[in-house]
Amino acid sequence: MIDRPTPAPLPADLFDRPDCAGAAVPFRVGDKWTGVVLRCLEDGPRRFTELRVPLHWITPKVLTETLRAMERDGFLTRTAYDENPPRVEYELTGLGRSLLAPLDATCEWSRTHLHEVAVAREQYLAK
């Protein structure tokens, strides 16, 4: 386990910026949320509620399902600390981190080509 400084808080508009492909990205990883969760965890471990913020307050049920599936597939670890109030942290494994490569390739494509898709759609409608 790498000794890592506390990562900066996740900005609430992390996936809501002009330079972000967001919902228009034609790629999805696994289910609807796996990709963005991956991005949220790349700087270090995060807590449950912390993750909900940039995910537009995704419902606990859906986030739990997503995290459980990713844990099952070996993409992240779930660590529960026996405290009160309870604290649980999710952290990427090496396998999960390896997913960042194809994810980056996808985001890179979006950055360079997504506007062409928008143009193509307009031309298609104009016909």
Next chain:
Amino acid sequence: MIDRPTPAPLPADLFDRPDCAGAAVPFRVGDKWTGVVLRCLEDGPRRFTELRVPLHWITPKVLTETLRAMERDGFLTRTAYDENPPRVEYELTGLGRSLLAPLDATCEWSRTHLHEVAVAREQYLAK
């Protein structure tokens, strides 16, 4: 338009081989079928029915929807020849071809890491 020799027929088991990630791939491009259609077209233009073969005889409705969406987004062109019986060919555009890069990155990940996912799932079940 590049002058291209007639591509080899699409093998029916193109996505049904032991070395193919297939349905286990945790990535999807756009909808369920866009990625595999992309792969089917990378060697040159293909006809409607020709595409259905490796796609396990996907129903015409679903294939039409997929192709229309990809045409609308500028990923492929649809060329109808005025013959009898009718002939229609689908061919990747430059934009569509550019999608092969992130798609390759994804497939490469699957090749090298997919078995780790299988192992992780077994360990998860064993707990």
Next chain:
DNA sequence: CAGGATCCTGAGGGATACTG
């Protein structure tokens, strides 16, 4: 051959409320 028209289902995803 290349689809259009219809009908149908199931599973992913969401809202709300409650709990240790």
Next chain:
DNA sequence: CAGTATCCCTCAGGATCCTG
């Protein structure tokens, strides 16, 4: 705080039949 437990609802995707 970190979830469970229910209920609900859309809609991608499939089955089937028909046509220029």
